[in-house]
Amino acid sequence: MKRVSKQRQSGEARKMQLMVATLNSISKHGYLNSTINTISAESGLSRGLISHYFENKDDLLTYAHKYYLQNIDDFHRHVIVSIKTGHFTKLFYSACVPFLRDMGYQRIVIHYMSAAWIMPDVLKMHRDLWQRYRANVERRVASIARDRQMEIDVKMTATTLIQLVDGLWLGLTMEEVYTREDCCKIIRKWMCDQFGENPDDYPLVPTFDIENFETSAPLPPSG
Amino acid sequence: MKRVSKQRQSGEARKMQLMVATLNSISKHGYLNSTINTISAESGLSRGLISHYFENKDDLLTYAHKYYLQNIDDFHRHVIVSIKTGHFTKLFYSACVPFLRDMGYQRIVIHYMSAAWIMPDVLKMHRDLWQRYRANVERRVASIARDRQMEIDVKMTATTLIQLVDGLWLGLTMEEVYTREDCCKIIRKWMCDQFGENPDDYPLVPTFDIENFETSAPLPPSG
Amino acid sequence: MKRVSKQRQSGEARKMQLMVATLNSISKHGYLNSTINTISAESGLSRGLISHYFENKDDLLTYAHKYYLQNIDDFHRHVIVSIKTGHFTKLFYSACVPFLRDMGYQRIVIHYMSAAWIMPDVLKMHRDLWQRYRANVERRVASIARDRQMEIDVKMTATTLIQLVDGLWLGLTMEEVYTREDCCKIIRKWMCDQFGENPDDYPLVPTFDIENFETSAPLPPSG
Amino acid sequence: MKRVSKQRQSGEARKMQLMVATLNSISKHGYLNSTINTISAESGLSRGLISHYFENKDDLLTYAHKYYLQNIDDFHRHVIVSIKTGHFTKLFYSACVPFLRDMGYQRIVIHYMSAAWIMPDVLKMHRDLWQRYRANVERRVASIARDRQMEIDVKMTATTLIQLVDGLWLGLTMEEVYTREDCCKIIRKWMCDQFGENPDDYPLVPTFDIENFETSAPLPPSG
DNA sequence: GATGAATGAGGGTTCATTCAT
DNA sequence: AATGAATGAACCCTCATTCAT
Secondary structure (H helix, E strand, O other): OOOOOOOOOOHHHHHHHHHHHHHHHHHHHOOOOOOHHHHHHHHOOOHHHHHHHOOOHHHHHHHHHHHHHHHHHHHHHHHHHHOOOOHHHHHHHHHHHHHHOOOOOHHHHHHHHHHHHHOHHHHHHHHHHHHHHHHHHHHHHHHHHHHHOOOOOHHHHHHHHHHHHHHHHHHHHHOOOOOHHHHHHHHHHHHHHHHOOOHHHOOOOOOOOOOOOOOOOOOOOOO | OOOOOOOOOOHHHHHHHHHHHHHHHHHHHOOOOOOHHHHHHHHOOOOHHHHHHOOOHHHHHHHHHHHHHHHHHHHHHHHHHHOOOOHHHHHHHHHHHHHHOOOOOHHHHHHHHHHHHHOHHHHHHHHHHHHHHHHHHHHHHHHHHHHHOOOOOHHHHHHHHHHHHHHHHHHHHHOOOOOHHHHHHHHHHHHHHHHOOOHHHOOOOOOOOOOOOOOOOOOOOOO | OOOOOOOOOOHHHHHHHHHHHHHHHHHHHOOOOOOHHHHHHHHOOOHHHHHHHOOOHHHHHHHHHHHHHHHHHHHHHHHHHHOOOOHHHHHHHHHHHHHHOOOOOHHHHHHHHHHHHHOHHHHHHHHHHHHHHHHHHHHHHHHHHHHOOOOOOHHHHHHHHHHHHHHHHHHHHHOOOOOHHHHHHHHHHHHHHHHOOOHHHOOOOOOOOOOOOOOOOOOOOOO | OOOOOOOOOOHHHHHHHHHHHHHHHHHHHOOOOOOHHHHHHHHOOOOHHHHHHOOOHHHHHHHHHHHHHHHHHHHHHHHHHHOOOOHHHHHHHHHHHHHHOOOOOHHHHHHHHHHHHHOHHHHHHHHHHHHHHHHHHHHHHHHHHHHHOOOOOHHHHHHHHHHHHHHHHHHHHHOOOOOHHHHHHHHHHHHHHHHOOOHHHOOOOOOOOOOOOOOOOOOOOOO
C-alpha cells in the first residue's frame, strides 16, 4: 500500500485550501455535481481530509460560502476606504462593487441561493450580508440627501438602487449579454438622474488599485 | 399520497400531472431533495411511470421547467392583451408581471438557474424567454419615446427596467423583506420618473381579472 | 449496463431470505465481519435490496434475531406439546431444548449478546424470551413439587436449573469439549437428584420426531 | 480527556495504560463502537501511540484480553491461597470467584467471546484459561470425594459445577435479575447438596481481604 | 519517544433506472 | 398502460494505519 507525498500544513491553511477547492468545484462542476470526490480532486488532497477538518460536507459548503462572502465583504470595505472624495462617489463605487472584479465565481452565488432553502445557515449568512449592505446603502443615500437638502423617500431610493444592482448582477451572471461596464454605466446613470449629477464627472473605473487588498479569505483569480 | 383516479388517461394529461408534481416537489422539498420518489408521491402515481413518459429524470425536470415558463409566458400575454389603454400602461403592468400573482413557485426559478449550469437545455430555455421579454420591453420603450418625442437611450432604459424588475424579484424571493406591492410601487416610481408621468394615475392593481386566463400549462395556486 | 435475472417474489419471502442470509453471514463470518456485502452475497441478492425491505442494517439484524428467536420458541413449543406424559418429563426435555438440535447457529447468540449492548431492541428481545422461559420453568418446578408434596425453594431451584442449562449451552458453544449428550445427561442427573427420580427412566433422546415442526421462521440445517 | 503526565514512561507502563484504556473503552462504548479514537481518548494518549506499542488494533485487543484474563487468574489464585481451611471451602470460594468482585468489566467477556470467532488468539486464550480452571475444579472435586470416601462421577460433578457457575455468571451479566449474592447462594446450595454439608457453615462473604492482591495486571475498580 | 495530519479502503445508504408482471 | 421489486453505481462518512515532524 504505497502512500504518496504527505506535505503537512497547519490547520487553517488546509481549511482554506479545502474551502477554495469547494468554491472552484461548485463553479466548475455545478452545485449538484460537486461531491466529496470533485472537491478532493480540486484540492489535490484526499477524500478523508475533508472529514478531518470539517464536520461533514454541509459544514464545508457552509464555511466555503462564509469564506466567499468574507472575500466580498473585504473587497467592499477596500473599495469604500480607497475612496477619499465624497458620499456620492462612495455610494457609486460601493454599488458597483459586484462589477469591479471578474473572478469567475459569480455563479456560485446562484448555486448557494438554491441550496440555501435546505441549508438554513447558508440562507442566514446570505441574508445577513445583504441586510448589512442594504443598511449601508440606506445610510449613504440619507447622507447624500442631507448634504444636498433633498426631500426624497430614502428607503425607496435605497431599495431601488440595491435591487437594480442585484438585477444587473443577475443579468450579468445568467444572461451574459451585458458587460460589467454596462452595469456600472447604468448605475451611474440612475444615480446621476436621482441626485442631479453629471455622469461624465465619475469615471467608470475607479482610480485606486482594485486587485490588491487585504483579506483573510483570498481567492485565486479564476474559477 | 393523494392517489387520484387510476383509470387510464391520455399521455398528455399524465405528462402534465408529472410536470406539475415535479414543480410542487421542488417547491416543497427543494431542488436537491427532489427525487423520483418525492415526485411520484407528489403526483400520486407510481415511480415507474416517470420513465414511461420521460426519457429520464433530467428530461422530466427540463420539461417541467418548460411547462412553468409556458405558464409565465401565457400569463404575460394575458396581461398585455388585457390592457387596452396605452404603451405606458402596457409596459408598466408588463414589468409588474412577476409581482401580480403569488403562486409559491418563485423559488423554483432560483433552483433552475442553479441547475441551468449543468443542464444546457434549461439554460437555453431560460435565456430564450428572457431575450424575448427583453426585446418586448425594448420595443415598448421605443414606442413610448417615439410617442412623446423623447430622445433617450432606448437600450439602456430598457435594460435598466428589466434588471430593476429582476432585482426586485430576486430580493422578494430571497429576502422576503419586500412585498409584491413594494416592488410594483418602485417600478411605477422609476417609470414615471423616466417618462414624466404621475404615479397616482396608475393603480398598482390592474383592473382586469388577473387569475383567469387561458394557458396550456395550468398550475395549482400553491406550491 | 447488463442486468441479470430478476425473479420477483413477494415481500415476506424476500424478507425471510434476507434474514436467513443475515444469520448465515454472522454464523460464517462473525458479527464484526458481517457487512451489507457479505449478507447480500449470502442471500444471492443485490446490496440495494436490503434497504428496500428493511429500514437499515441494524433493522435487518434486529429482525434476523427476532426470526431466530421465533424459531427457538416454536421448537420449544413443539417439544412441550409432543410430550404427553408428565410434568417431570416435560420439564426435563424442555430444559434440554438447546441440546436437542444442532443447527450450527449457536454462536450467533453469543454475537447478539455482544451486540445487544448497543442495540437496545436486541437486548430487550433476548431478555423477554429468557424471562418467559424462566417463568415457564418456575411454573413447572412448582407443579412437580406440588405433585410430590415436596417443600422446596421453587425460585432457587428454577434458577439453578435455568442457569445450569445456560452454562452448559455456553460451554458447549465456546469450549466444544462437551457433547450435546453430555449436557442432557448432566441436566437429567441434576433433576433426578432434586426430585428423587431414576435417570434410567428417562431416555436422553425423546421419542417424538425432533426435526419436523411447524414454524413461521424456518432455518436451513447448517450455518 | 484525562491527559496524564506527559513525561516519557517505560514501554511496559504505556502498554498497560493502553490495554486498560481498551478494556474501559469496550466496557463503556461497547465492542463495536470501540475504535482507535475512543481508546486513545480513554487513555489520554495520542492515536499514533497505539501503533507504536502494538502491531495493530487487533493486537491491542488481544493483549488487552490477555491482560484482563491475567487479572482474573491472579485474583483466583489470591482467593485460593487466602483460604487456609479445607478442600470444600477452597472449592466453594473458588467457584464463587466471578461473583466476589464487581468491577464492571463482565460484559467485555461477552464481547470477547463474540470476537473470538474471528480472532483465533482470543479464542485460544479464553479456552486455555477455562481448561486450566476446569482441571483445577476437577482436581478439587476429586480431593473432596477422596477425603469423604464418596463414590461419584468426578468429571460430571466438576462439569456441572463449572457450567453452573458459568450459567450464573451469564445470567448475572445479561439479565441483571440476579445478584452476586444469589449466585453464591445457589452455588453453596448445590455444593452442600452434593457433599452433604450444611450451608450455614459457609459464609457467603469470605473472611479474607478480597480487594488487595498482587497482580501484574491491575485494573481500576470501575469500567 | 510522541504526535496528529494525511490517506484511502470499505462501510452503510440513497436513488435513478430497468423490467417482469 | 401501469406497477414496484430489483439493481448497482455513486454518494457521504468512518476508521485503522502511516509517517513527517
